[in-house]
Amino acid sequence: MIHNNSGFLSIEQVQSQYPINKTEKGRGTVGVQNSDFGKILSQIENSRDGVKFSKHASNRLSDRNIELTTDQMNRLNNARNQASAKGINDSLILVDQLAFIVNVPSSTVVTAMDSQETGSNVFTNIDGAVIA
Known part of the structure; x- marks a missing residue:
């Protein structure tokens, strides 16, 4: 684990707090689609009534x-x-x-x-x- 004196958390410290979905190429992506944020984004997209x-x-x-x-x-x-x-x-x-x-x-x-x-x-x- 990397420690720093700036008062900010390191990537390693934060990484365990967010779910990671593995893609077929092995890169990790944050699971936005199933998160509350992703659901809200979908609602906004679906509520648009055109121009x-x-x-x-x-x-x-x-x-x-x-x-x-x-x-x-x-x-x-x-x-x-x-x-x-x-x-x-x-x-x-x-x-x-x-x-x-x-x-x-x-x-x-x-x-x-x-x-x-x-x-x-x-x-x-x-x-x-x-x-x-």
């Missing part, structure tokens, strides 16, 4: 009196999932006459516009598009 809206996007929808139907929200969420599956980071998602720029990794709509606002139909800073 969230940035303050800017919420303001844009509110200013234009745009309310999304349940069907449109489902299509927006499905399109976000498709973009994620393709490895897209920032996507243009078109739902009916609405256009959304979505940061896919964070599932956040960063801006929203209707057909009257798209103007020149030029969108920048995206690396993919999904028509839902």
Whole structure:
């Protein structure tokens, strides 16, 4: 056992306090999945209800009196999932006459516009598009 004078425990002293699961390659991993922390993480992951809206996007929808139907929200969420599956980071998602720029990794709509606002139909800073 290694002793130190810093007041901190050594790795050997702490090691016995945490369960280690052996993987097929022989490396040890801390058993997070079965721990309380792992269970809480799973609950958080499972409780996400799809995309969230940035303050800017919420303001844009509110200013234009745009309310999304349940069907449109489902299509927006499905399109976000498709973009994620393709490895897209920032996507243009078109739902009916609405256009959304979505940061896919964070599932956040960063801006929203209707057909009257798209103007020149030029969108920048995206690396993919999904028509839902």
